[in-house]
Amino acid sequence: MADNFNAKFSRVTAENINDGFRQKISKSVLKNFEVFGNIFKNCSDVLIERSEVGGFEALFIMTDGMCNNLLVSEQILNPILTSDNSSLKADRMMRLICENTVAGIDRKIKAEYGEIAEAVLSGCFAVMLDGVDYCALFGAQGFPKRSISDALTEVDERSSHEAFCESFKDNVALMRKRLHTPLFKTENMVLGDVSRTTVCICYIENTAKPETLAKIKERLESVNFNTVLGSGYVSELLDNNHLSFFSSVGTTERPDIACAEMAEGRVAVIVDGTPYAVIVPFLFLENFQTADDYSFRPFYSLFARLIKLTAFFTAVLLPAFYIAVCTFHQEALPVAMLYDMAVQESITPFPVLIETLFIHFVYEIVREAGLRMPRAVGSAVSIVGGLVIGEAAVSAGLIASPMLIVVAFSAITSFVIPNLYQPISLLRFMFMLLSGFFGFYGITVGFTVLVLNMTVTGDYSVSQTAPLMPFSLEAMRDTFVRLNWRKLGRRHFLINRMER
Numbered sequence: 001m002a003d004n005f006n007a008k009f010s011r012v013t014a015e016n017i018n019d020g021f022r023q024k025i026s027k028s029v030l031k032n033f034e035v036f037g038n039i040f041k042n043c044s045d046v047l048i049e050r051s052e053v054g055g056f057e058a059l060f061i062m063t064d065g066m067c068n069n070l071l072v073s074e075q076i077l078n079p080i081l082t083s084d085n086s087s088l089k090a091d092r093m094m095r096l097i098c099e100n101t102v103a104g105i106d107r108k109i110k111a112e113y114g115e116i117a118e119a120v121l122s123g124c125f126a127v128m129l130d131g132v133d134y135c136a137l138f139g140a141q142g143f144p145k146r147s148i149s150d151a152l153t154e155v156d157e158r159s160s161h162e163a164f165c166e167s168f169k170d171n172v173a174l175m176r177k178r179l180h181t182p183l184f185k186t187e188n189m190v191l192g193d194v195s196r197t198t199v200c201i202c203y204i205e206n207t208a209k210p211e212t213l214a215k216i217k218e219r220l221e222s223v224n225f226n227t228v229l230g231s232g233y234v235s236e237l238l239d240n241n242h243l244s245f246f247s248s249v250g251t252t253e254r255p256d257i258a259c260a261e262m263a264e265g266r267v268a269v270i271v272d273g274t275p276y277a278v279i280v281p282f283l284f285l286e287n288f289q290t291a292d293d294y295s296f297r298p299f300y301s302l303f304a305r306l307i308k309l310t311a312f313f314t315a316v317l318l319p320a321f322y323i324a325v326c327t328f329h330q331e332a333l334p335v336a337m338l339y340d341m342a343v344q345e346s347i348t349p350f351p352v353l354i355e356t357l358f359i360h361f362v363y364e365i366v367r368e369a370g371l372r373m374p375r376a377v378g379s380a381v382s383i384v385g386g387l388v389i390g391e392a393a394v395s396a397g398l399i400a401s402p403m404l405i406v407v408a409f410s411a412i413t414s415f416v417i418p419n420l421y422q423p424i425s426l427l428r429f430m431f432m433l434l435s436g437f438f439g440f441y442g443i444t445v446g447f448t449v450l451v452l453n454m455t456v457t458g459d460y461s462v463s464q465t466a467p468l469m470p471f472s473l474e475a476m477r478d479t480f481v482r483l484n485w486r487k488l489g490r491r492h493f494l495i496n497r498m499e500r
Contacts, residue, residue: 001050020259024133027131027132027234029057032128035113039117045064046459047062053093053129054084058127058128060125060127061128062124065143066143067125068141071142072090072125075104076102076138076140079101080127083101089131090131091131091132093129094136097136105218107138107141109134109135110134110137118190121196122196123141124141124355130471135185145166145170146165146166147165148165148170149163150162152253154252154253154291156290158292159254162255167271171200171277174255175202177255179259181204183205183206184202186202188200189220191223192225192226192227192228193224195226195229197271198227198271199271200271201213201217201268201489202221202262203268219234219237231271235247235249241464243453245423246454246464247462248280248460249280249281250282250283250286250287251276252279258279258292265494266281283464287308287385287420302480308416309480312413315410315411315416316431317447318410318445319406319431319432320432323352323356324439324443326341327353327436328440329440341400344400344401345400352436353432356432357432359407363411430446431443431446462495467479
């Protein structure tokens, strides 16, 4: 019978892992030793050792590299092996080990093979005694992880410099440090049949809408992936605007921003192994707001947000306007400027539309190369792409000088709002094609369709264009204009008030 039992675990796959692992462990340490030996077969980093404790045979299991060896030796193994409990029964000895012998708060009891194996692979130290049909698990995590560092993409001057890291426990602690209230709730889920990744749902009770929480949990529970290795695996499932250029799910690497979003009724989802928090729901105008907006004076916050909005429209529409003016609407330019542009374009061999599409495509290639290349040579790629290729193309007459200015300015403005770079890149090409075939009329129709697409209300009952459409006078206090803190903090704002 033992051979058949062990044979089942020697054929563990993603399909039968849950069924096989749900069996309870045996009271026999020898049998458990054989079963766990088959479960962790060819896992050289999993250490399985048999020993004797108080006259009873014991089984210890840990994952090398996931546990703190010093903690295991001083606080777990040494107290257990040196305790004098030879006169006790096995069950009483196990209870004494759990309650008095081992120091530490992180301890739990499990009785199924699957639960024990998952805990061991997560950094717990497992202890089993002969004659006891359950296992004691002690938290001894010591796996390598990146320390708390500065934010890389959301850089601010006067706000906190702390950013999320890859450990979800550290990320939750960073938010807990800012929200000293029991209303801040965290619920853990495990996703992925193979990866068994922990996903933490964070929200503030009585602030987050119960319907929103229920939809998020339902969508996460529907995940049937073998592996979940980052927030990108789940953010697409949480996004209800699949046909929109702009997502209803945002991301942030800053714990202070995540806390501010939760205070307004949002839900933050943290995936273990990803240094970002997913924010649900997320509004379009929030892409133009930063933590520094609430540290500077209100008039400068207004100025900074207007700069970001101007940069967004410039990055998307400037190349399209250039194509439309050169192709269909030359009367829109002063005569002197029109003459200079006509001279420059006359020496290029391609139409303006083809020229613009080509140079922007080359720019995207150079940008991707500079982003993916090692840091030591990434700057060299930028220099070659920006100076050598650009200057050589103008000198050879492949592109006109005004076109190079348009490309450079649209590229710079697109980096002002890094969260929107992906939709900006696609929208830029879309508007270039519309202006190349239809001029200003194509730009107008395309912009109208884009706005209508953004106003669609998704499953979270909040429009992307809120609080502009639908209009909310209360929320306008912190959109383009940020009121001073005497007025801004007078009444707590919730995103649920902007629902349709």
